[in-house]
Amino acid sequence: MKIVFFGAMGLLLSQISVASTPGCVPTNLITAQNSPFNRIPVMDQNGVGLCHAYTAAQLMNYQLVKAGGEPSVHPLWGGIKLAEANRTSSLQEGDVPSTVRHLLERGNCPVERIRVALERWVRLGNAREIDIVGIIDRFAHQVYTRQTQEFRRNQSYDIPEQEIQRLLRRAVAEQEEFCDNGSLQELIPELQNLAVLRSPQMLSRLLLPECRGNLESLTLPRFQSDHRVPTQDWSKKISETLQRAGSPVGISYCSKFLIRPGDVGVIDRRDPARPQLTEECGAHASIVVGQKPVGNKCQFLIRNSHGNGFGPETENWKCLCRHRRSGAVVDDCQKSTHDDGQYSVEGCWVDAEQLGRNMLQINWFESTP
Amino acid sequence: MSISKICTLILFYFLSRLAVAGTCETFSGYTVKEKLCWDDKIKGWLSESCQKKKCEARAFLEGAAPKVKTEAPVGGQNPATLYCHSLKLPVVILRDAKGNEQSFCSFKDGTLADPNAIERHIRT
Numbered sequence A: 001m002k003i004v005f006f007g008a009m010g011l012l013l014s015q016i017s018v019a020s021t022p023g024c025v026p027t028n029l030i031t032a033q034n035s036p037f038n039r040i041p042v043m044d045q046n047g048v049g050l051c052h053a054y055t056a057a058q059l060m061n062y063q064l065v066k067a068g069g070e071p072s073v074h075p076l077w078g079g080i081k082l083a084e085a086n087r088t089s090s091l092q093e094g095d096v097p098s099t100v101r102h103l104l105e106r107g108n109c110p111v112e113r114i115r116v117a118l119e120r121w122v123r124l125g126n127a128r129e130i131d132i133v134g135i136i137d138r139f140a141h142q143v144y145t146r147q148t149q150e151f152r153r154n155q156s157y158d159i160p161e162q163e164i165q166r167l168l169r170r171a172v173a174e175q176e177e178f179c180d181n182g183s184l185q186e187l188i189p190e191l192q193n194l195a196v197l198r199s200p201q202m203l204s205r206l207l208l209p210e211c212r213g214n215l216e217s218l219t220l221p222r223f224q225s226d227h228r229v230p231t232q233d234w235s236k237k238i239s240e241t242l243q244r245a246g247s248p249v250g251i252s253y254c255s256k257f258l259i260r261p262g263d264v265g266v267i268d269r270r271d272p273a274r275p276q277l278t279e280e281c282g283a284h285a286s287i288v289v290g291q292k293p294v295g296n297k298c299q300f301l302i303r304n305s306h307g308n309g310f311g312p313e314t315e316n317w318k319c320l321c322r323h324r325r326s327g328a329v330v331d332d333c334q335k336s337t338h339d340d341g342q343y344s345v346e347g348c349w350v351d352a353e354q355l356g357r358n359m360l361q362i363n364w365f366e367s368t369p
Numbered sequence B: 001m002s003i004s005k006i007c008t009l010i011l012f013y014f015l016s017r018l019a020v021a022g023t024c025e026t027f028s029g030y031t032v033k034e035k036l037c038w039d040d041k042i043k044g045w046l047s048e049s050c051q052k053k054k055c056e057a058r059a060f061l062e063g064a065a066p067k068v069k070t071e072a073p074v075g076g077q078n079p080a081t082l083y084c085h086s087l088k089l090p091v092v093i094l095r096d097a098k099g100n101e102q103s104f105c106s107f108k109d110g111t112l113a114d115p116n117a118i119e120r121h122i123r124t
Helices: A002-019 A051-066 A075-086 A096-106 A111-125 A129-153 A161-176 A184-194 A200-207 A231-245 A352-356 B003-021 B056-062 B081-086 B115-123
Strands: A223-226 A249-254 A266-268 A283-294 A297-303 A318-323 A329-333 A343-351 A359-365 B024-028 B033-039 B044-047 B091-095 B101-106
Touching: A051 A075, A051 A096, A051 A249, A051 A283, A051 A359, A075 A096, A096 A223, A096 A359, A231 A249, A231 A283, A231 A297, A231 A352, A231 A359, A283 A343, A297 A352, A329 A343, A343 A352, B024 B091, B044 B056, B044 B115, B056 B115, B081 B091, B081 B101, B081 B115, B101 B115
Parallel strands: none
Antiparallel strands: A223 A359, A249 A283, A249 A359, A283 A297, A297 A343, A318 A329, A318 A343, B024 B033, B033 B044, B091 B101
């Protein structure tokens, strides 16, 4: 009798739990049958602030694979096209809708051609690829840091040519300490012209000559964007969009809450176009690829672009992991139990309401007609 | 000593070797391949060569953590890799067998280490 009673109570409580999270229909685009994510790896944007381009590339690649094509959008190309269009001095300024729009308008240079371009640099410098990536990374970071420092004082600041050369020589000298052989000095004229963050147009011309002309035209479903959502309605909006579109939802948000879940990054939304953010907000963009009710709350599955290990942003959350060898998926994996090299992190479950208090914008492609 | 005991000892030896070897995986760039192994002590990936001999990556992770101040991430920068920048270590991005990308900090002797382990070592 007791068993029947407790069974009935359990059933009743589970019904209440589901009813209290209306709209939070369990969805998981990573584990779905024939998921396009089987062909779209977890990305790592490193120390480059191109989250808008990484998010745009993932949203577009998902649609391309879903339609039977290849994931051919490279985030770097998205960043370059946006910076060219906006005539900004830095690649690291941008938003997801503009990146998607300019990629569609100006055409796409497929991933394979961008890889060929990088290999050309390896041959030119007679160096390992690691050194090429390292030197570009150093140079870009130094220019970016300098640009950011000066920009705080003077918003029309543009780094002088001499300063570019000084930073470049420094980056080459620093990188050479790590090189076994190779001739990185050979790269200086090209890098000087490149001036990564100062002139995206030059980057597109010099780093990626393989992409000149003959760009592919992408045909994708209608792209949508929304930022005019009251705080309390964000989780509902994301949930509805995820279900209706049946595709990932791009989110722009204050990422600090990933490390400190209680943080509220958006202070004032009275002007939705220019919400007031805390200094620590850390504006970022990622994609939501699933949802599920947990207790009386909804959780969203976020796929970030910070690699597939357990880092500082995944310590607070339960995640979705994949066994590296068998490919088996483990839900609710955690750093404390699964950070052993056997698993790669595919995404992490975050609290929908906490995310809502930090949301800035969502973007999505409507379902394929 | 009976044959069965000898067999058991040999089996035990090979199993213990396997346990020490842990998980190793080849990560690839556009033109390079680097074999890295998971290290349970530091809770992160290290170049395979660090298992056989001394290396700078392991020496850093097992030594006293330096005081490092990183800039706040901008534009969604990976917070762990910012520690590589602060330590003036180049960052390389390689792909695992499934094509997933992963950043590594590169030390002077060419050995690579997991930035998540570096970040944790410094923070904690």
